[in-house]
Amino acid sequence: MRILVTGNLGYLGVEMTPLLVGLGHDVVGLDTGYFDGCDFLAPPDPLPTLRIDVRDVTPADLVGFDAVVHLAALSNDPLSDIDPSLTYDINLAASVRLARAAKTAGVGRFVFSSSCSLYGAGSDLELDEGAPFNPVTPYGESKVRVEQELSRLADDDFTPVYLRNATAYGLSRRLRADVVVNNLLGHAVTTGKVLLQSDGTPWRPLVHVLDIAHAFAQVLTAPRQVVHDQAFNVGRVGENYQVIDIAQLVADIVPDCAVGHSVGATPDIRDYRVDFSKIERELPGYRPQWTLRRGIEQLWAAYSDGGMTAEQFEGPQFFRLRTIRQHLDRGRLDSDLRWVST
Template sequence: MTVLVTGGAGYIGSHMVLALLDAGRDVVVLDDLSTGFRSVVPDGVPFVEGCVGDEALVGRVIAEHGVDAIVHFAGSIVVPDSVVDPLAYYLNNTVRSRALIAAAVGGGVKRFVFSSTAAVYGEASSEPLSETSPLDPVSPYGASKLMTERMLSDSSAAYDFAYAALRYFNVAGADPAGRAGQSSERATHLIKVAAEVVVGKRDGMAVFGDDYPTRDGSCVRDYIHVSDLAKAHVLALDYLAGGGASLVANCGYGRGASVFEVIDSVKRVSGVDFPVALAPRRAGDPASLIADSGVARRTLGWTPDHDALDTIVGHALAWEKRLASRNAAT
């Protein structure tokens, strides 16, 4: 099996590349490097710089490398930005995904795993959220991902094509062996931001809203280790390769941590105290999102390996310290 990983030079995509290599799979990476880094693609892995919306380019990559499965990570992910510039998100996450799907169908690719999001649920009406919970995204980001899910569903019904849409909750952490981590310069993820404060890259951080209807007033999220998430994708590919029907599956642990609890974990694991300011709520942020991951566990056989919050934080901190040392040496 040769797997095309779009966005394979980015945070989650780079961990997927490592997981596939560890599993002995052939991989090719397509990334436009708008947020990714060429340096994180391992030596020997074919790399193509380009846009997933370039249908002709994707078609050539499929043909030249004998691609028979695609894992699609490329896209825009910052919820508040999607509220400010929704058309950019519909272009990057929906229109370009349509071109990628068309290239896959045209090139005879029969298996497709899509990086979706818990943002498709919007304000949670009940918890934990299952795949049959109401879909009502409150941000263009969530809506753009839901549209792509619908395109995949319709394509699967019309063509010889099966897909898995994995709805991520909050992804965090880094490769336990230190081979990859989150390297973006404009990070918005909570654990990444807090880790940057610890190593001195930031002077402090903010909590956006302390008046939510949660146990301490801050938003609650189901944090999943990025390597556990990559493992779910490998299992999804195996499931589809074995003839499994198209599916949608949540990826989370089934329990949440509040923003204040995450900050406490970062301080505890690092041994560093740091200033935290209160700020107004951000647009598009639901109060709480917690996964029912039963489908992934039962159907894919997925079991997490790194599901303790302090473990996730520890790996994120180790990566941030590695980045800081690397930057200091240059």
């Protein structure tokens, strides 16, 4: 299968693409390069990559591909603080245009990297794919609206699939330290303290980056009738945790570490648990391998072996918002987050 992966140079993409190549697929990337150089331990594997802003993709760019895996996006809620309209421009409008271009080009399968954040503020129940949407951020709202627009494109020749990833964590060559597990562990390793940014009570569904990559790989080759115009919560049954329990598990694994609260820590309205039984039951071949404890142990070993320092951890390299702000401050990007010609 010939597959285009947008965002192949990001946190998830650099780990997903070698998996797909190893399975025998012909993989091409598409990435604008916001996070070039933000490497941890090793650079991404070489891969043919189209250096195109996802907002500028045309049907001609997509001719000859059997599938598109769409990962590219402003990747978390804090990035929306730069300018919420950019989240809608890149995450919503550009995603829909990309899907339409793919359909025009004859691409048969379009796998969209959605998010459990579209559930927003949930109930006391574990939310399945039929639960109401309740996004509380532009990022979450953009995921809802893309799913709705892609569903309208579904027909006999075009199969969109929506993978609603739980909160990702785990080791990647393009590490992110701005996701909850990686962040708590980074503080623990570099300061001896697990610093909570909230009161610790909210629930989070969690999934290892490699289990996400595995889910995408299975969706790409699954029978059409199983995945056509379907949403799947991506994670593992039993992997919902309150933030305070994540912090305590980090403290149990990292020696001489104490749990504390950051200055100004407040309650977090993003509070939900997710039901992952559909993907484990209905997606052929999907067998998640990672538990939170195993993932923390893996990442702790990598932080330790890599000599992660407090200066490095607090710098812009592993925080997506800080990297983008650095590009803006240095005049590399304009206010629309487009590269400035030099």
